[in-house]
Amino acid sequence: MPDPTHQVRPQRRGVRVAVCAGVAVVLVVGSAWALRTALSPDAVAPAPKSAAVATEIPTASSHPLPGVRDCGIGEPVTKPTTLTLTCADASMVAAKLTWQTYTRDTAAGTGQVQVSGQGSGGAGGVYPARFELLNVRNVEGRTVFTGLDVTYTKATPFGDRTESYNLA
Numbered sequence: 440m441p442d443p444t445h446q447v448r449p450q451r452r453g454v455r456v457a458v459c460a461g462v463a464v465v466l467v468v469g470s471a472w473a474l475r476t477a478l479s480p481d482a483v484a485p486a487p488k489s490a491a492v493a494t495e496i497p498t499a500s501s502h503p504l505p506g507v508r509d510c511g512i513g514e515p516v517t518k519p520t521t522l523t524l525t526c527a528d529a530s531m532v533a534a535k536l537t538w539q540t541y542t543r544d545t546a547a548g549t550g551q552v553q554v555s556g557q558g559s560g561g562a563g564g565v566y567p568a569r570f571e572l573l574n575v576r577n578v579e580g581r582t583v584f585t586g587l588d589v590t591y592t593k594a595t596p597f598g599d600r601t602e603s604y605n606l607a
Contacts, residue, residue, distance in 0.1 A: 503517070503582065504517050504541060504542070504543060504582075505517075505543065505572075505575045505582045505583050505584050506519075506581065506582070506583050506584070507519050507522060507572065507583060507584050507587075507606060508578070508581075508583055508606065508607075509521075509522055509523050510523050510526035511526075511578075511606060511607050514581075515581050515582075515583045517541070518536075518538050518541055518546075519536060520534070520535065520536050520537075521533060521534045521535075521536065522536070522587065522606075524552065524587075524589070524602075524604055529555075530554060530555045531552055531553070531554050531555075532552070532553045533550055533551070533552055533553075533568075533570060533587075533589070534550060534551055534552075534553050535550045535551050536548050536549075536550035536570060537549055537550065541572075543575065544573075544575060545571065545572060545573050546570075546571065546572040546584065547569070547570070547571050547572075548569070548570050549567070549568070549569055549570065550567075550568065550570060551565050551566060551567050551568060552565070552566045552568050552589060552591070553565050554566070562596040562597065564596070566591055566593060566595050567591070567592045567593055568589050568590060568591045568592055569589075569590045569592060570587060570588070570589055570590075571587070571588040571590075572584035572586070572587055572606075573586045573587075573588065574586035576607065578607060583606070583607075584606060585605065585606050585607040586603065586604070586605065586606060587603070587604040587606055588601060588602075588603050588604075589601065589602045589603075589604070
């Protein structure tokens with residue numbers, strides 16, 4: 440009768456070799472997978488854009504809001520707080536302007552028209568009003584509002600309720 444311990448040993452050795460070989464394969468395959476994953480782009484990383492999607496969408500910074508050139512000269516100012524209405528003698532000035540809306544197409548705000556007595560036939564004073572900037576144009580390479588409508592909210596000595604000004 441053969442020795443039972445002698446027969447078990449060869450089987451154990453084969454099992455040990457198979458287990459060691461399996462562990463080695465798992466380590467090699469796992470290392471290769473880990474290296475490949477580390478070098479490949481992340482699944483949640485931004486995908487490459489096609490030509491149609493890669494077109495830049497205009498932002499506020501690429502299309503700034505229009506400005507206003509006081510009396511049509513100088514650098515445009517966005518959301519001005521004062522504007523000269525009568526450029527020949529500066530006898531009428533829009534002042535204390537605050538803008539409730541200011542977009543690429545129009546702006547609306549409130550303030551007052553200050554009138555000096557000299558240039559207006561002695562009818563000086565301060566008159567509350569609403570202001571609307573309009574007519575956006577490209578003037579000398581700058582995007583500017585070229586029109587201003589003034590609507591007085593109280594009576595004026597001239598009887599005017601609304602006035603329009605060309606700001607170009």
